Amino acid sequence: MVVRDTAGLVVPLGLPLLILVMNGLGDGGGEVIPGTDGRTVFDVYVLPLTLTVVVAMVGVVNMPSFLAHHRRSGVLRRLGVTPAHPAMVLIAQALVGAAQTLLGAAVAVGVAVAAFDATPPAEPLRAVALLVPVVAALYAVGTLVAAVAPTTNAAVAIGLVLFLGMGAGGGMFGPRENLPDPVATVGEFLPFGASVEVLGAAWVGTPVAAGHLFALVGATLLAGAGAARFFRWS
Structure with missing residues (x-):
């Protein structure tokens, strides 16, 4: 079902790539x-x-829309009369999204290295390991959206609001330092901002702040528990 949705496959890969290219062509990168160790603004930020x-596009916007569509079209209702547990459905959708995320990450890093001479992370295995809590936190938020959204349009709307809201506080539209201090502080510890900080530290090879990891783990546990609690088959 995910493969058949062309927009759902292209947008989460195309939009981040556009952001990457525009920043790569801009001044100061x-x-x-x-x-x-010689890394640039492009590498670190x-x-x-x-x-x-x-990760956020796939986890917070795309995945909830697919699950909401499955609910609306009766797929989940039919699964509800089988031995399938809601957690199985949520995990299956998350795994499909994870494969899509890995593809998007590989494309982004490949273009960055080939076109903009980007430097690989100082410790590649550590960077991959730190991608796990990032994916877990943002996907948990997405599964919570999917659990409570009654329709596909509602899932897309809620997901976009969360994506743009967390992104604005996490530096997606400009340096977080330009935001008011309270907004910047909150944005830093929301899943989006904490993810940027964790991955930035992984790229440079510096220690990851415990607060950012705790923020990701906390988001995963809270949103995941909420998704399992409020999930509906129909």
Whole structure:
């Protein structure tokens, strides 16, 4: 069902790639940041932001719309009379989304390295490992949206509001330092902002702040529990 939805496949890959290219062609992306072993603004800020956008687009917008469509079209109602547990359905959809996310991340990093001479992460395995809590947190938010949204349009609307709201506070539309201090602080510890910070640290090879990891784990547990509690078959 996901493969048949052309827009659902293209948009989560195309939009982050557009953000990556526009930032790569803009001024200032090639400036080297002191103390990062020669890494540039593009490496430390743009790439982590792009990867977070990929995960958030798939997890918070795309996945809930698919699940809401399954509910609306009666697919979930038919599954409800089988031994399938709601968690099985949510996990299956999350795994499909994870495959889509890995594809989007691979495309983004490939274009960044080939077209803009981006530097790979200082510790690639650590960066991949830190991508796990990022995916878990944003996907948990998406499953909560899917659990409560009554229709496909509602799921898309709620997902977009959350995506844009978290993105605005997390630096998607400009440096977080330009935001009012209370907004910047809250945005830093929402799943989007915390994800950018975690992936940025992974790219440079510096220790990840415990507060950012706690924020991701907390979002995963709270949103995941809410999704399992409020999930409806029809």
